[in-house]
Amino acid sequence: MLEEKRFLVVDDLVMNRILLCEILDSIGCKYEEAKNGKEALEKLLKSKFDIVLMDIEMPVMNGIEATREIGKNQSKYNNVKVIGVTAHDPNRFASDFEAVTFDGFVTKPYTIQRLKVAIDNLFPPKV
Structure with a gap:
């Protein structure tokens, strides 16, 4: 089932993207990469993805x-699912997540x- 999904890996740190992409490669998934939220939104407008793996803390956006932005315009972004990725306790960002x-x-x-x-939960x- 995962092999059928297209991923967009979004992280400003190259090593984090490499690690995530290696994991996706190992389970046979297709993916593209973006280095910040702005670049991710641009890619989402050009191609259809099933899942975005979105780092929380990045420059630019x-x-x-x-x-x-994705949540406000779901149809514009093909109802993509977004998984937040962070090295911190997600509760640290609770006020932002509201x-x-x-x-x-x-x-x-x-x-x-x-x-x-x-992914299985989605x-x-x-x-």
Whole structure:
């Protein structure tokens, strides 16, 4: 099922993108990369993605701002699912999250298991 999904990996740190992309490669997923929220929104307008793995803290446009924009214009962005990615406790950003809806969270350091759990929660098996 994951092999059918297209991912957009959004992180300002190259090493974090490389690590996430290696995990996605290992499970046979297709993906593209963006280095900030602004670039992510531009890519979302040009191509269809199923899931965005969105870092929270980035320059230019952070993950909260980008996810807020996606939430306001879901149809414009093909109803993409957004998983927030952070090295910090997500509760640290609780006040920022009030106006933003992430579809899931993954904390760093990444593991295949954590990523699969977050994705599986977005697409429960059909009965």
